[in-house]
Amino acid sequence: MFETAKYLLYVSISIFAYLWVTKRFWDSFLERKKNSVSSVLPWLLLCASQFLMQLQIFRHGTSLWLALFNSLFILLVVLFSYQPTGLETYFLFAFFCIMWGSVELSLYSLFRFIDTDYQATRPMATVSSLILMMAFAYLVSLLSNKTEKAPLPSRLAFVLLLVPVGSIYIMIVQYLTGNHYFLSISVFAILILFNMITFDVYTKLSRFFLHEKENAVHEEQLSMLSKNMEEQKKLMDEFYEEKHNLINELTALRVGLSQENKEDAVKNLDQIIDCYHDMGLLSTSGNSTVDAVINAKYATAKEYGIVFRLQLCVPETLAVESRDLGVVIGNALDNAISAVKECELTEKVIHISMGVKRNALVMIMKNPYEHTIKKNRSGDIQSTKPEKRKHGYGLRSIRRIAEAYAGDLIIDTENGWFTLTVILNLR
Amino acid sequence: MLTIAICDDEQKITSQIEAFLFDLGQKQGILLETDVFYSGCALEQQISGGKRYDIIYLDIQMENGDGIAAAEAIREKDETALLIYVSGYEKYMMELFRLDVLAFLKKPIDPVRFETVFLEALKRINRQRFYFTYHYKNAEYKVSCMDIMYFESSGRKIIIHRRESGTESFNGKLSEVEAQLNAGKIPFLRTHKSYLVNYHFIKARSKTEITLTDDTKLPISKDKGTRFGEQYGRLLGGEIDV
Numbered sequence: 235m236f237e238t239a240k241y242l243l244y245v246s247i248s249i250f251a252y253l254w255v256t257k258r259f260w261d262s263f264l265e266r267k268k269n270s271v272s273s274v275l276p277w278l279l280l281c282a283s284q285f286l287m288q289l290q291i292f293r294h295g296t297s298l299w300l301a302l303f304n305s306l307f308i309l310l311v312v313l314f315s316y317q318p319t320g321l322e323t324y325f326l327f328a329f330f331c332i333m334w335g336s337v338e339l340s341l342y343s344l345f346r347f348i349d350t351d352y353q354a355t356r357p358m359a360t361v362s363s364l365i366l367m368m369a370f371a372y373l374v375s376l377l378s379n380k381t382e383k384a385p386l387p388s389r390l391a392f393v394l395l396l397v398p399v400g401s402i403y404i405m406i407v408q409y410l411t412g413n414h415y416f417l418s419i420s421v422f423a424i425l426i427l428f429n430m431i432t433f434d435v436y437t438k439l440s441r442f443f444l445h446e447k448e449n450a451v452h453e454e455q456l457s458m459l460s461k462n463m464e465e466q467k468k469l470m471d472e473f474y475e476e477k478h479n480l481i482n483e484l485t486a487l488r489v490g491l492s493q494e495n496k497e498d499a500v501k502n503l504d505q506i507i508d509c510y511h512d513m514g515l516l517s518t519s520g521n522s523t524v525d526a527v528i529n530a531k532y533a534t535a536k537e538y539g540i541v542f543r544l545q546l547c548v549p550e551t552l553a554v555e556s557r558d559l560g561v562v563i564g565n566a567l568d569n570a571i572s573a574v575k576e577c578e579l580t581e582k583v584i585h586i587s588m589g590v591k592r593n594a595l596v597m598i599m600k601n602p603y604e605h606t607i608k609k610n611r612s613g614d615i616q617s618t619k620p621e622k623r624k625h626g627y628g629l630r631s632i633r634r635i636a637e638a639y640a641g642d643l644i645i646d647t648e649n650g651w652f653t654l655t656v657i658l659n660l661r
Numbered sequence: 662m663l664t665i666a667i668c669d670d671e672q673k674i675t676s677q678i679e680a681f682l683f684d685l686g687q688k689q690g691i692l693l694e695t696d697v698f699y700s701g702c703a704l705e706q707q708i709s710g711g712k713r714y715d716i717i718y719l720d721i722q723m724e725n726g727d728g729i730a731a732a733e734a735i736r737e738k739d740e741t742a743l744l745i746y747v748s749g750y751e752k753y754m755m756e757l758f759r760l761d762v763l764a765f766l767k768k769p770i771d772p773v774r775f776e777t778v779f780l781e782a783l784k785r786i787n788r789q790r791f792y793f794t795y796h797y798k799n800a801e802y803k804v805s806c807m808d809i810m811y812f813e814s815s816g817r818k819i820i821i822h823r824r825e826s827g828t829e830s831f832n833g834k835l836s837e838v839e840a841q842l843n844a845g846k847i848p849f850l851r852t853h854k855s856y857l858v859n860y861h862f863i864k865a866r867s868k869t870e871i872t873l874t875d876d877t878k879l880p881i882s883k884d885k886g887t888r889f890g891e892q893y894g895r896l897l898g899g900e901i902d903v
Contacts, residue, residue: 520753545902547765549755589765589901590758593865596901640868642894655898659866 244357247423249284251364253277254430255334256308258371263326264316276311283307291356305331333370338363358409361422362402365429369398372433397432401425452561452631459527459560466526480506519546519588523556524563528586531567538575538582545587553660554595558635562597565628566654570601573652577604580650594641595658603652632656662692663786664713668704668731669720669747674768675699678718678747681775689783701731708738716743716782718766721757729756736760740874743782761874788861791847795819795838797831804829806847810873812838812857824862824875848896852889853882860896 267273287300312318312327341363345355405425412418483506491499517528524546532542552559570584585600629643632654636643641657667678675697686693696714698704708714717735721728732744733756744760749768763785764778791806804821813820814835821829839857842849848860852871856879865872870880881889 547753549753549758551755553755587901590755591897591900592863593759594897596897598898598902640866642890644891644894644898655894657894657897 241419244419244423245285245288247426248288248360248364249281251368251426251430252284253281255364255367255371256280256311258368258375258433259330260312260316262371262375264312264318264323266316267314273315276307276314280304280307280311288360291360301335334363334367337366337370341366357419357422358405361405361426364426365398365401368426368429368433369395372437375437394432394436398429401429448630455565455631456557456561459564460557462530462564463523463526463556463560466530467522469529470522470525516542517544517546519544519548521546521548521550521552521559523559524548524588527560527563528567531564531571535567535571535574535584538571540571540574540582540584543583543585545585545589547589548595549590552590552595554639554658558638558658559595562632562635562656562658565632566597566599566656569628570599570652570654573603573605574601577602579604590660593660595660597654597656597658599654601652602650603647604650607647607652662694663715665693665695666698666704666707666714666717666719667695668698668701668718670699671720672699674720674747674770677770678775681770681772682779685776685779689780691783701728705731705734708735713739714742715786716745716779718745718747720747722748729754732757732760732762743785745778745782788847791845793821793838793842793845795831795833802829802831806842806845806849806859807861809859810862810875810877811859811879812849814855814857822877848892850889850892851885853880853885856880860893863893866893 283300283304287304290300308331309327312323338359342356342359345359345362349355405422408418408421412421483502487499487502487506490502516532517525519525519528528542528544528546535542567584567586574582574584580602583601585598587596587598589596629645633643636656636658639658639661641659642655644655644657646653646655665682667675669675669678679695679697682693682695696707696712698707701719704717704719719728719732719735721732728746732746735742735744743763745763745766746757747766747768747770753765763782766775766778789805789807792803793806793809794801794803796802804823808824810822810824812835813822817832817834818830819833819835819838821831823829835851835855835857839849839851842857849857850860850863851857858871858873858879862873862875863871864874864876866881868881870878872878
């Protein structure tokens with residue numbers, strides 16, 4: 235019993251690392267099921283089985299049966315804790331088991347070759363195989379397209395891999411120079427722990443930096459839109475002023491007409507018509523922010539020969555922040571314009587409807603598209619632009635704002651028409 | 662037969678609308694009775710007197726009398742009349758949108774849009790015809806769907822909360838009721854394990870609850886939340902895309 239207690243630290247960390255590797259690997263490929271008794275139980279069984287296996291190995295050596303049992307428990311974990319996706323899952327499982335099995339076997343043989351003292355080399359082989367598998371699981375999670383692409387330069391990734399290599403080196407040194415067996419085992423345990431921490435922290439850091447970048451891009455978009463909107467607001471105010479003037483001029487004209495001065499009246503009318511001929515502002519929804527954004531984007535759309543069909547009815551005072559409105563409409567229009575400008579077979583048109591119903595602002599944007607829409611594993615639409623890192627934030631920004639207003643973003647892509655519905659519930 | 666009120670201080674507009682309606686009535690084969698008013702007060706008086714209209718075309722910026730006030734007064738007396746605002750005005754007040762308006766028609770009135778809106782109004786009116794049937798104690802009952810605000814389940818009992826006067830109950834499972842109504846034209850949405858709500862009586866929603874037209878609040882459960890959100894969103898979208 236005392237023997238077992240000595241190795242308890244080492245055994246518990248090994249089990250932890252084992253579970254870590256399994257979880258990391260499978261998280262990269264499959265969706266986790268919600269926590270429930272049936273999804274947590276396989277993990278517990280795997281934990282117990284690993285514990286027994288470690289004990290067994292320490293005393294008597296590897297047992298093929300135990301290894302098989304372990305694989306069975308891993309399969310249970312995959313089937314009950316995750317959403318399996320058919321045949322692909324089974325191939326992945328086979329690959330996982332074979333990979334791990336081969337790594338362990340080769341390392342055992344390697345260490346056996348170096349030193350036939352089983353007691354000493356066995357833990358080293360286990361530790362190094364665990365460390366290598368951790369690095370492998372981390373790499374797999376980086377490369378799978380389920381996780382968001384972290385902005386990690388490849389040089390740094392290689393540097394990061396020095397940690398597991400270094401750990402194995404330290405372990406060998408400890409073995410060669412260390413005297414106290416128990417201390418060596420605890421060193422091994424800590425090495426495993428270090429690797430786990432490094433990989434986990436690094437993943438979290440990358441995610442953090444990714445979010446920071448997203449926020450920076452978002453802020454940039456907002457300030458650009460604000461500037462745009464200010465300009466357009468000015469234009470709209472001028473427009474309303476002109477309209478007011480027009481009414482006055484027409485009233486004066488009316489007086490002139492009632493005095494039966496036909497020729498003068500016709501001349502005045504001609505003047506007015508010429509003066510107001512160029513008032514070509516497109517959007518008259520009733521809300522200056524909406525008009526500002528749509529008119530601004532229309533300037534770009536016009537150059538590609540795109541036509542807007544509008545059905546807008548929005549109050550001026552709305553319990554939605556102007557800048558949120560701007561981002562939603564601006565981003566949606568940007569996407570629509572880039573899709574429509576490539577269209578060759580259909581009419582280049584974008585339909586926009588906006589209104590207020592059931593205390594919610596509803597926007598529907600419909601446009602034809604002729605390219606293929608790519609979705610990543612979680613079903614999110616991916617950017618088609620070459621610089622994937624800088625763009626592709628459009629739909630995400632809209633979704634973020636919709637969530638802030640307890641609303642929804644609904645996308646339909648049937649029959650070559652892309653329909654975007656955004657609901658913002660008014661506060 | 663449909664009763665329609667047209668309220669606008671410009672005779673040109675009222676005649677135009679009457680003409681449109683006459684054509685559409687012929688095209689759809691429906692009998693229409695139209696009453697014309699040149700002020701909000703006159704229309705209000707008629708409605709106070711007990712006259713009911715299926716559709717009301719209302720100009721919201723008439724010269725004497727506030728169109729908005731007339732709309733509010735009408736809504737108070739009649740919850741079910743379909744309101745269609747007609748307006749040449751550029752800027753709209755938020756209050757206008759609170760009164761459950763079917764649509765806005767901008768002046769000058771586009772005949773195609775007028776027809777689309779009218780057909781949508783017809784669809785709404787025809788909804789009255791849909792019924793929900795259930796069995797209780799060896800008898801079969803029939804309730805008009807537009808009379809049902811929501812179903813609530815409590816144990817094995819289902820309680821029907823009606824728009825006017827009270828509740829009725831029967832034995833059953835809410836999921837079966839949901840399946841039965843899925844085949845119908847009136848959307849009932851499952852917001853919670855115990856609630857099945859008639860979409861047309863939802864006035865507003867927040868992340869965790871919905872408010873009905875009579876200000877009752879019902880919860881939205883996390884479980885059903887995403888599906889409800891999507892269905893609700895699509896229905897809202899359908900209302901705007903008219």
